[in-house]
Amino acid sequence: MVSGADQLRAVARAEAYSSRAAWAEAATTWEHVVAANPVNGDHWERLAQARFHLADFAGALAALEQVLVLGVSATREDTVAPGELRYRVAWCHAELGDTDQAVAALCDAVASGYRDVAGLADDERFRKVCGHPRFRELLGSVPRAGLGRDDGWRTNLEALADEIRRRAPRPAPTLDVEALVAAVPRLSDARIVVELTKLVAQLDDGHGFVEVPAGDPELSLLLPVQFSLFPEGLFVVAATPEHQDLLGAEVERFDGREVAEVLDALGPLVNKDNEYGARERIVQVLRRVPILHALDLTHAPDRVTLGLWAPDRRSTDVTLSATPGAWAQRNELPAPPGWLSFSDTSTDRPPLYLRNCEAFYWFEHLPEQRAVYFQFNTIRDHPHESIEAFARRLFEFIDRHEIERLVVDLRWNGGGNNMLVRPLLNGLTGSRRINRRGSLFVVIGRRTFSAGQYVATAIEAGTDAIFVGEPTGSRPNFVGETTPFRLPHRGIRVNVSDVHWQNSWPFDHRRWIAPELYAPPTFACLRAGRDPAMEAITGVWAALPH
Structure with a gap:
């Protein structure tokens, strides 16, 4: 038996060869690794990778068959994505001239959720099998381009x-597509987009969406303002410069219809995980005038008259023309490029949470409170400082300055790559100075979503944090994953999630993490x-002894 130390050294050598693309040496070393430890699917996958690069497709196929049995850890999405391993098995069979086996493996890949079915038609790896009847049958589900309007x-x-x-x-809900297909000649294009959106919104999938192409002259028309929902009502929070006088206005009517009626009508179109996420997404749907018109909520498909309470408390009607743009799922923060936000004009010095909400991550020392405020807005590595490097700098600062309190603000964090966040979570859970009741606070809100939700769930499970804000x-x-695909007619872009993320206990059926x-x-x-x-947090600080 190979000693434990020799096994670890062999893995390290094999990883080094793979990282340098020294594939012959990598293949030989990975063979030694799997001989010593045949039960680790990750090692077999690395062996398959090396053999692929050496065009040893028979050897790669043998290794992949082991991977299918053993599984792999989620270290590389290109490996664990649905159907990906079976796609690679099909590739091996195609290269080896096993046409029937290649097509059978492709069918298995598609049945397992392989994402790019449309791409198989032009995939050079399968040019040798494109004439196979089952391959043509498989691609029969790929829609044809160049069809007429109704078709x-x-x-x-x-x-x-x-x-x-x-x-x-x-399990998907009942999809009454046949009735919609029959109704196509009677429906406007915008109304069909409404029906497509409703189909996706049934899935209870906050990552789901239906988007028309940016700049579509008929379907992509958007109002030149952004709205936000508050307990007091619906307000204009961002606008183009020519409409900056509307910032801070309360919206009461759309072409004479009460806001509550409009919101109720748009509810079935909103993809959401819960009601708080819906509050963030529905305000973008309010900007899509052709959709409002298709639902008979407005008089015209390209303009709306808003009934407003202006900031000076005057009641006024303002007609806004819609212009082609790119649909968004959430408001851009603090405003779209070239626009103005309400906070830009309402105060000389915005509060901390509004100062750098477009930054990836940042922190500020609050010396009087012996605290640090850390805003974590996206889970992506900044080109100049990775999350790992930032976390190291953050916790070194905390230790060096004897910080007693940390506020982690996740209220703008809409997600990213949760595989990047482990160094930060390790720092939080391992900090004796911070991971104590009353020392660690986490701000959450309706935009805490996707990988941002993952971070909140992990902090809740691993620390004594007090959560603050709204759900x-x-x-x-x-359920969530962003792997969009395009429908052939009018370039409609759609996302349907294909991954269930179990970040908490299997019996955790909460609709959200609620703040204390x-x-x-x-x-x-x-x-x-x-x-x-922050006022709630500082109120706790004032009441607690240092």
Whole structure:
């Protein structure tokens, strides 16, 4: 038996060869590794990779068959993505001239959720099998481009229903596509987009979406303002420079219809994990005038008259023209490029949470409170400082300055790559100075979503943090993944999640992580330049001994 030390040294050598693309040496060394430890699927996968690069497809196939039995850890998404391993098995068979086996493996890959079915038609790896009857049958589900208007929309509806059934981790609801297909000639294009959106919104999938192409002259028309929902009502929080006089106005009507009626009508179109996430997404749907018009909520598809309470408390009607743009799922923060936000004009010095919300991550020392405020807005590595390097700098600062309190602000964190966040979580759980009741506070809100939700769930499980703000925009356990595909007619872009993330206990069926200190955002606080979450935290600090 190979000693433990020799096994570890062999793995290190094999990894070094693979990282340098020294594939012959890598293959030989990985063979030694799997001989000593045949039960680790990750090692077999690395052996398959090396053999692929050496064009040893028979050897790669043998290694992949072991991987399919043993599985791999989630270290590389290109390996663990649905159907990916079976796709590679099919590739090996194709290179070896085993046409029947290649097509059978491709069918297995598609049945397992392989994401790029449309791409198989032009995949050079399978040019040798493209004439096989089962291959043509497999691609028969790939929609044809260049169809007429009615046939194009019918194909879109059928293709979307097929992808929902194939991708959705949970059993898909009843999809009444046949009635919609029959109704296509009677429906406007915008109304069909509404129906496509409803199909995806049924999935209880906050990552789901239907988007028209940016700049589509008919379907992509957007109002030149951003809205936000507060307990007091719906307000304009960002606008183009020519409409900056509307910043801070309360919206009461859309073409004479009360805001509550409009929101109720749009509810079935909103993809969400919970009701708080819906509050963030629905305000973007309010900007899509062709969609409002298709639902008979407005008089025209390209303009809306808003009934407003202006900031000076005058009641006024303002007609806004919509212009082609790119649909977004959430408001851009603090405002889209070239626009103005309400906080830009309402106060000379915005509160901390609004100062750098477009930054990836940053922190500020609060010396009087012996605290650090850390805002974590996206889980992506910044080109100039990775999350790992930032976490190291943050905790070195905390130790060097004898910091007693840390605020982690996740209220703007809409996600990213949760594989990058482990150094930060390790720092939080391992800090004796910070990981104590009353020393660690986490601010959450409706935009805490996806990988941001994962971070909140991990902090809740591993620390004594006190959560502050409003509920998160997602669940501890949720369906979510962004792997969009395009429907052939009109270039409609769709996302249907194909992964269930169990970040908490299997029996954790909460709709959100709830704050212990409930301090929701209000328009009154925004107007006054106050942060109710930080006020709640500093109130606790004032009441507790150092």
